[in-house]
Amino acid sequence: xxxxxxxxxxxxxxxxxxxxxxxxxxxxxxxxxxxxxxxxxxxxxxxxxxxxxxxxxxxxxxxxxxxxxxxxxxxxxxxxxxxxxxxxxxxxxxxxxxxxxxxxxxxxxxxxxxxxxxxxxxxxxxxxxxxxxxxxxxxxxxxxxxxxxxxxxxxxxxxxxxxxxxxxxxxxxxxxxxxxxxxxxxxxxxxxxxxxxxxxxxxxxxxxxxxxxxxxxxxxxxxxxxxxxxxxxxxxxxxxxxxxxxxxxxxxxxxxxxxxxx
Amino acid sequence: xxxxxxxxxxxxxxxxxxxxxxxxxxxxxxxxxxxxxxxxxxxxxxxxxxxxxxxxxxxxxxxxxxxxxxxxxxxxxxxxxxxxxxxxxxxxxxxxxxxxxxxxxxxxxxxxxxxxxxxxxxxxxxxxxxxxxxxxxxxxxxxxxxxxxxx
Numbered sequence: 001x002x003x004x005x006x007x008x009x010x011x012x013x014x015x016x017x018x019x020x021x022x023x024x025x026x027x028x029x030x031x032x033x034x035x036x037x038x039x040x041x042x043x044x045x046x047x048x049x050x051x052x053x054x055x056x057x058x059x060x061x062x063x064x065x066x067x068x069x070x071x072x073x074x075x076x077x078x079x080x081x082x083x084x085x086x087x088x089x090x091x092x093x094x095x096x097x098x099x100x101x102x103x104x105x106x107x108x109x110x111x112x113x114x115x116x117x118x119x120x121x122x123x124x125x126x127x128x129x130x131x132x133x134x135x136x137x138x139x140x141x142x143x144x145x146x147x148x149x150x151x152x153x154x155x156x157x158x159x160x161x162x163x164x165x166x167x168x169x170x171x172x173x174x175x176x177x178x179x180x181x182x183x184x185x186x187x188x189x190x191x192x193x194x195x196x197x198x199x200x201x202x203x204x205x206x207x208x209x210x211x212x213x214x215x216x217x218x219x220x221x222x223x224x225x226x227x228x229x230x231x232x233x234x235x236x237x238x239x240x241x242x243x244x245x246x247x248x249x250x251x252x253x254x255x256x257x258x259x260x261x262x
Numbered sequence: 263x264x265x266x267x268x269x270x271x272x273x274x275x276x277x278x279x280x281x282x283x284x285x286x287x288x289x290x291x292x293x294x295x296x297x298x299x300x301x302x303x304x305x306x307x308x309x310x311x312x313x314x315x316x317x318x319x320x321x322x323x324x325x326x327x328x329x330x331x332x333x334x335x336x337x338x339x340x341x342x343x344x345x346x347x348x349x350x351x352x353x354x355x356x357x358x359x360x361x362x363x364x365x366x367x368x369x370x371x372x373x374x375x376x377x378x379x380x381x382x383x384x385x386x387x388x389x390x391x392x393x394x395x396x397x398x399x400x401x402x403x404x405x406x407x408x409x410x411x412x413x
Contacts, residue, residue, distance in 0.1 A: 095389010
């Protein structure tokens with residue numbers, strides 16, 4: 001990653017103006033971005049803005065764009081609202097050092113296929129609050145990045161959603177070969193799978209097989225897990241073949257559903 | 263651009279390129295105890311404390327450290343030397359390249375978990391790779407070091 005100028009805005013509005021007027025690049029944690037071969041004129045450091053928080057506001061959980069993966073992993077607010085699912089989804093992201101700098105805004109904006117947390121955000125039907133552009137569902141964002149200038153301020157999630165996360169990796173701190181998250185949202189069950197190896201995708205048809213029951217039967221769980229593997233597409237890469245991912249998908253989704261319903 | 267960082271308690275000023283990484287700035291300034299390994303934030307040998315929090319300095323833009331405190335293993339000299347004695351005693355000291363990063367991370371872990379379980383130690387240190395020892399020696403050394411520290 002190369003840039004010629006680094007600016008440190010004093011407000012979100014000022015940061016956004018650099019994006020609009022100079023096509024500047026926003027720096028989240030910078031951990032993944034710095035490995036990019038990109039070269040830009042201006043980068044914007046968001047670290048001095050008040051975007052690092054995790055808090056409850058009524059029924060909503062708000063995660064600021066500069067909250068780190070370690071913040072998410074250790075947050076008492078998230079543990080109270082969702083149990084240990086965020087800890088499980090974050091704890092294998094490289095090492096504690098990287099988790100101390102990886103930001104949620106950067107994780108989402110990068111639409112990284114290997115992201116564990118984006119898969120969980122997708123299952124939880126999270127919404128992004130975009131500066132000057134209202135809210136956008138993460139499902140839409142991960143499917144296709146908007147063309148307009150973008151500054152993610154925070155992530156919103158309904159609190160108290162029952163959910164579970166599973167992944168398979170070659171070693172504890174390696175990137176996932178595949179990950180899966182399930183959640184019982186107010187609109188019904190959602191199933192999301194990531195590291196396919198592209199960005200996470202949901203499987204609405206498979207989730208529909210679970211109905212709205214809080215505790216679907218084992219038969220329905222197995223059927224939904226198998227249907228997820230059929231509904232989604234997979235590709236081969238250095239970490240695994242498409243066939244392997246499809247096989248593992250059914251297993252991870254079944255385990256996640258079993259955990260979420262137990 | 264000019265930045266000022268307090269390194270191991272002493273304020274230092276640097277003229278850097280905006281995209282320079284912290285590990286490079288530190289090493290160029292003589293803090294060669296900050297090692298460079300994978301250069302992707304995965305191996306932990308470049309670990310330093312930023313305002314007390316362990317970060318991979320190879321993956322952190324130096325400009326962001328402006329106005330902050332950075333601690334290398336040189337800033338934890340006596341504590342690191344104490345840990346090193348246990349590493350040697352337990353045969354976990356082969357090439358030593360990973361040791362500065364381990365010492366920094368152990369220091370941070372001790373603050374967060376004064377009496378960690380084996381699982382907590384393994385999890386907290388999972389981002390510090392060692393190509394020599396197989397980790398069992400380090401586990402024994404770290405546990406003995408913590409026991410002695412807490413005694």
